[in-house]
Amino acid sequence: xxxxxxxxxxxxxxxxxxxxxxxxxxxxxxxxxxxxxxxxxxxxxxxxxxxxxxxxxxxxxxxxxxxxxxxxxxxxxxxxxxxxxxxxxxxxxxxxxxxxxxxxxxxxxxxxxxxxxxxxxxxxxxxxxxxxxxxxxxxxxxxxxxxxxxxxxxxxxxxxxxxxxxxxxxxxxxxxxxxxxxxxxxxxxxxxxxxxxxxxxxxxxxxxxxxxxxxxxxxxxxxxxxxxxxxxxxxxxxxxxxxxxxxxxxxxxxxxxxxxxxxxxxx
Amino acid sequence: xxxxxxxxxxxxxxxxxxxxxxxxxxxxxxxxxxxxxxxxxxxxxxxxxxxxxxxxxxxxxxxxxxxxxxxxxxxxxxxxxxxxxxxxxxxxxxxxxxxxxxxxxxxxxxxxxxxxxxxxxxxxxxxxxxxxxxxxxxxxxxxxxxxxxxxxxxxxxxxxxxxxxxxxxxxxxxxxxxxxxxxxxxxxxxxxxxxxxxxxxxxxxxxxxxxxxxxxxxxxxxxxxxxxxxxxxxxxxxxxxxxxxxxxxxxxxxx
Numbered sequence: 001x002x003x004x005x006x007x008x009x010x011x012x013x014x015x016x017x018x019x020x021x022x023x024x025x026x027x028x029x030x031x032x033x034x035x036x037x038x039x040x041x042x043x044x045x046x047x048x049x050x051x052x053x054x055x056x057x058x059x060x061x062x063x064x065x066x067x068x069x070x071x072x073x074x075x076x077x078x079x080x081x082x083x084x085x086x087x088x089x090x091x092x093x094x095x096x097x098x099x100x101x102x103x104x105x106x107x108x109x110x111x112x113x114x115x116x117x118x119x120x121x122x123x124x125x126x127x128x129x130x131x132x133x134x135x136x137x138x139x140x141x142x143x144x145x146x147x148x149x150x151x152x153x154x155x156x157x158x159x160x161x162x163x164x165x166x167x168x169x170x171x172x173x174x175x176x177x178x179x180x181x182x183x184x185x186x187x188x189x190x191x192x193x194x195x196x197x198x199x200x201x202x203x204x205x206x207x208x209x210x211x212x213x214x215x216x217x218x219x220x221x222x223x224x225x226x227x228x229x230x231x232x233x234x235x236x237x238x239x240x241x242x243x244x245x246x247x248x249x250x251x252x253x254x255x256x257x258x259x260x261x262x263x264x265x266x267x
Numbered sequence: 268x269x270x271x272x273x274x275x276x277x278x279x280x281x282x283x284x285x286x287x288x289x290x291x292x293x294x295x296x297x298x299x300x301x302x303x304x305x306x307x308x309x310x311x312x313x314x315x316x317x318x319x320x321x322x323x324x325x326x327x328x329x330x331x332x333x334x335x336x337x338x339x340x341x342x343x344x345x346x347x348x349x350x351x352x353x354x355x356x357x358x359x360x361x362x363x364x365x366x367x368x369x370x371x372x373x374x375x376x377x378x379x380x381x382x383x384x385x386x387x388x389x390x391x392x393x394x395x396x397x398x399x400x401x402x403x404x405x406x407x408x409x410x411x412x413x414x415x416x417x418x419x420x421x422x423x424x425x426x427x428x429x430x431x432x433x434x435x436x437x438x439x440x441x442x443x444x445x446x447x448x449x450x451x452x453x454x455x456x457x458x459x460x461x462x463x464x465x466x467x468x469x470x471x472x473x474x475x476x477x478x479x480x481x482x483x484x485x486x487x488x489x490x491x492x493x494x495x496x497x498x499x500x501x502x503x504x505x506x507x508x509x510x511x512x513x514x515x516x517x518x519x520x521x522x
Contacts, residue, residue: 026430034434041437048447049302053309062305173287181297190301191308 010099011107018108021084022115039119043067043127046190051131060133060220065189067124068216071147072187072209073180074116075154078109079162083172102250106159106243116151142219146212146232153208153239154183160242163250183209208242211235270356274364281365282372288334291326295376296383298322302446303388315390316476319380321446323404324469326376327411328439332432335366336418339506343423352510359416359503366415370408377404392476399475399484406488407468410495414464417502423509444469464494 026035046066050059082105085091094101121144128135158179165175184190186200187209193201204210215231217223282288302318339362342348352358384390394400425431440446442456443465449457460466468491474481481487512518 030430030434034430038434038437041441045437045441045446046305048441048451049305050309052314052447052451053306053311055309058305058309171286174290174293177290178293181294181301185297185301185304191304195304195308 006099007103010103014104014107015110018111021108022111036119036122039070039123040127042070043123044130047127047131056132059131061192061217062190063127063131063133064124064217064220065213067127068120068147068150068213069184069187069189069209070123071116071120071151072154072183074112074119075151075156075208076158076161076176076179076183078105078112078155078158079165079172079176079179081105081109082162082166100251102159102163102247105162105250106246109159110155112158113148113151113155116154117148120147120151136220136222139219139222142228143216146216146219146228146235149232149235149239150209150212150216153212153235153242156239156243156246157208160246160249163246163253166250166253183207186210188213205234206238206241208235208238211238268360270360271364271367273356274361275368276364277361278365278368279372282368288372290333291329291373292376292379294329295322295326296379298325299380299383300387303384303390307388315384315388316393317446317473319384319390319392320469320472320476322380323374323377324407324443324445324465324472325440326373327370327407328443328445328465329436330369330373331411331415331418332435332439335369335412335415336422336432338362338365338415339419339423340425358510359506362416362419363412366412367408369415370412373411374404374408394476395478396475396481399481400472402488403468403471403475403491406491406495407465407472410464410468410491410498413495413497413499413502415502416506417498420502420505420509424505439463439465442466448473462494464491464498467491467494 043063043066046062047059050056050062053059082091085094094104124143124147125135161175161179165172186196186204187207188204189209193204211231212235215228215235218228218231299319299322302321303315306312306314306318339348342351351361381392384392422431441452442449442460443463444452444460445465448470449460449466452460467487471481471484471487471491
């Protein structure tokens with residue numbers, strides 16, 4: 001079997017293992033009645049603030065931003081993967097195996113990007129009409145691949161951070177939640193960039209969500225295709241950048257854990 | 268009382284050792300900045316006080332769900348529940364002591380949002396009715412502690428408490444009216460919200476930051492306390508039922 005075929009085989013098995021994990025966490029019923037209710041409540045929470053402010057434009061701005069944010073939040077959950085592996089005692093085995101841990105982790109958690117994109121789109125297409133938001137047909141179809149791109153970029157970012165916190169399991173949840181609220185605050189989710197200092201815009205442009213969300217807002221505002229594609233290309237570049245960093249740092253950080261014996265069993 | 272104090276001290280030590288416990292204190296100021304930026308950018312400075320109070324209530328809810336609600340489940344996972352039950356101390360007293368420590372810890376977020384509002388936007392908390400504000404926080408913390416006991420009792424019965432805790436946050440923020448008054452919610456949801464103590468507490472908090480006199484202060488405080496007490500009693504009943512069942516079925520062996 002060639003190296004490429006072996007890698008593909010590992011990724012396929014890792015993805016299936018990830019799906020099996022997810023099925024343990026959620027059934028279709030608990031996903032729809034638990035997770036989706038939470039997601040729609042989250043988007044409605046912010047949209048209702050717009051209603052209270054008494055401005056439809058603000059309501060729709062908050063609704064779109066917070067619906068797309070769901071894709072990012074779910075992608076960032078990839079940070080939990082290493083801790084989860086540690087809990088079940090498989091992390092040292094994964095690091096000791098001849099395959100690269102990053103290949104396993106990046107494939108195993110990729111269901112999060114799929115779940116994030118689906119959840120965000122469901123939130124947008126359910127909460128949008130509830131709040132009377134117009135979904136311009138057929139242009140709104142462009143939101144589907146753009147949301148998938150946001151989910152993918154966030155997943156790449158989460159995978160990079162997973163490598164960083166690999167050996168610091170006790171701060172894993174803290175990093176997840178801090179990253180999520182940082183994205184919520186800094187990526188143009190709730191207020192336009194014009195409201196913030198210029199330096200913050202530069203910072204947020206290298207974070208996932210920012211550029212993809214601008215492209216999605218462009219679709220709703222009827223922006224020209226070149227502008228939308230430009231923002232989408234930037235989001236794709238951000239995704240590639242974070243995954244490149246993840247690939248170059250993850251194995252090295254894992255090896256350090258192997259050297260100093262910090263890859264113990266349990267949490 | 269000894270058991271209560273022992274539980275209180277134990278939880279403070281756990282908090283000190285667990286960085287995860289600080290999550291709500293990290294997120295509360297960020298949420299305050301997010302809410303403040305939304306209302307300021309929209310030209311509604313009259314909503315700034317509400318924007319500052321919402322993260323405090325969210326912190327209490329978060330702690331109730333993620334920490335207090337999972338106390339028994341966590342103890343069970345770590346095989347601490349069995350020795351705890353075997354001691355002569357009342358489990359409920361220890362639990363209440365631990366939850367009270369968590370609530371006190373959560374109220375630090377009030378000072379955090381106050382500081383961040385001042386530092387970043389120069390916005391302070393308008394102390395129009397300071398006595399009512401302090402009483403509301405006190406009663407809210409009590410009611411949240413009572414509700415946490417109910418969460419803890421329900422979650423310990425669940426096969427996957429993670430699904431509940433992860434899913435309940437925002438629906439409860441919404442139904443509890445922590446940022447947007449219940450009156451703005453659709454009419455069919457409002458009766459559900461009225462049964463949640465947080466909706467009364469949130470309205471009262473907002474009223475205590477505004478100049479007009481507060482209508483029916485004692486009655487509203489009483490409602491918050493009553494709803495919290497009902498949750499606590501329900502939680503205790505469920506808990507003793509669960510413990511009884513565990514004893515009867517021999518499920519208490521450390522695993």
